[in-house]
Amino acid sequence: MTKIPPKLNLARRFPDNMTTAHSLTLKAKNGEKGNSKGERYALPAFNVTTFQGINAAFTAFELLGSSGLLAFSNSALKHFGGGDPVFGLEVATAYVEKKAKKATVKIATHLDHGDYTSEGGRKVVQASVQMLTSVMADNSTDKVTKTAMPLSKNIELTREVVDMAHPLGISVEGELGVLAGEEDEDTKSEFSTYTNPDDLDRFLRETGVLMLAPTIGTMHGPNKGKPGTKVKLNITLAHELLKIANVINDEIIFVAHGASTLYPNVVNYAVTQLDKMSDPSGVRQKWLDFVGTDWEQIQGLIGAGFCKINTDTENRQTFLSALLGSLITDSAKIDIRWYDNVCTDALTQSYIQKLIVAGNHDVWQETKIDVAKFKFDLNVSLKNILKVCLI
Numbered sequence: 001m002t003k004i005p006p007k008l009n010l011a012r013r014f015p016d017n018m019t020t021a022h023s024l025t026l027k028a029k030n031g032e033k034g035n036s037k038g039e040r041y042a043l044p045a046f047n048v049t050t051f052q053g054i055n056a057a058f059t060a061f062e063l064l065g066s067s068g069l070l071a072f073s074n075s076a077l078k079h080f081g082g083g084d085p086v087f088g089l090e091v092a093t094a095y096v097e098k099k100a101k102k103a104t105v106k107i108a109t110h111l112d113h114g115d116y117t118s119e120g121g122r123k124v125v126q127a128s129v130q131m132l133t134s135v136m137a138d139n140s141t142d143k144v145t146k147t148a149m150p151l152s153k154n155i156e157l158t159r160e161v162v163d164m165a166h167p168l169g170i171s172v173e174g175e176l177g178v179l180a181g182e183e184d185e186d187t188k189s190e191f192s193t194y195t196n197p198d199d200l201d202r203f204l205r206e207t208g209v210l211m212l213a214p215t216i217g218t219m220h221g222p223n224k225g226k227p228g229t230k231v232k233l234n235i236t237l238a239h240e241l242l243k244i245a246n247v248i249n250d251e252i253i254f255v256a257h258g259a260s261t262l263y264p265n266v267v268n269y270a271v272t273q274l275d276k277m278s279d280p281s282g283v284r285q286k287w288l289d290f291v292g293t294d295w296e297q298i299q300g301l302i303g304a305g306f307c308k309i310n311t312d313t314e315n316r317q318t319f320l321s322a323l324l325g326s327l328i329t330d331s332a333k334i335d336i337r338w339y340d341n342v343c344t345d346a347l348t349q350s351y352i353q354k355l356i357v358a359g360n361h362d363v364w365q366e367t368k369i370d371v372a373k374f375k376f377d378l379n380v381s382l383k384n385i386l387k388v389c390l391i
């Protein structure tokens with residue numbers, strides 16, 4: 001290991017309108033929108049798993065003039081590739097690049113929870129460095145023993161990814177501390193630990209990462225606490241960590257994982273549909289028991305330099321709610337695109353809502369909708385919602 005980690009190669013040119021997650025989130029940390037410099041905002045990273053999901057995200061980015069961040073997990077890449085994540089990577093990136101070419105906004109593609117601790121995972125990280133604009137090197141947990149990875153090992157593995165990615169202009173996100181919860185096979189963990197400030201200083205200096213996911217109390221998945229309780233994030237620790245990071249390099253961006261804010265209107269909509277069909281699988285209460293993180297808490301994190309907010313669970317729930325609704329409306333439609341369109345439109349609504357609350361609009365062009373008039377409502381079609389708020 002050389003003493004000084006390689007700097008991110010800023011001379012790298014990407015396909016039209018593509019850039020790194022770091023350059024977009026740095027703009028957000030500096031509060032840059034259009035030609036103005038205002039309030040700090042954040043990029044919700046959308047975990048896309050289908051081509052329709054990518055379409056939904058692009059529609060939302062274009063309507064709002066947002067900086068766009070599309071995240072792919074290993075299991076999503078497998079899904080795109082019919083079981084082969086590297087093939088999935090090829091087709092998904094080709095699709096995004098073609099879409100971006102016609103875009104009026106800037107887009108970054110990011111590998112979520114890249115696993116550099118196993119042979120299979122390493123192949124995906126290596127291929128992602130060639131095809132995406134940003135990768136996460138998640139080495140905070142030993143995937144075999146399911147315990148926290150020793151700090152020096154986490155540093156060593158993450159540094160390997162930085163050594164490979166930074167010279168090619170690909171930004172790297174590291175993870176320090178362990179996040180509990182489960183969204184899918186990529187994120188499962190039964191325990192969590194807060195990020196230790198002393199570890200943070202060493203980790204940032206020795207790895208050279210420009211993006212870091214510390215743990216300050218967020219949790220993966222839809223059950224972030226006991227039903228009826230509220231998740232409390234350690235915002236004081238977040239500010240303490242930001243101070244340390246800024247001393248090393250004020251271009252370091254923090255990333256919030258497991259920060260999904262569930263929508264009460266989506267839960268109500270799902271429960272209403274389940275009631276109409278007499279709750280055939282007996283999951284009504286499960287829906288009501290979902291616990292997310294309040295947006296006010298996330299807002300506090302944006303102030304502490306968390307400019308990439310991973311958001312997935314609420315988008316999945318929105319999709320699922322819309323699917324339940326479409327089955328109630330008509331479950332004899334033979335054209336499966338009809339169901340697909342209902343779910344994609346719902347997903348687009350969810351994405352628009354997230355971009356608005358994160359303040360990620362008017363960045364590359366003026367927004368095409370009146371954000372104050374946008375009303376997220378699964379009882380109304382996207383077309384009709386836009387009729388009210390299109391400028």
Ligand SMILES: [Zn+2]
Nearest residue numbers: 187257258310
């Ligand atoms: Zn995560």
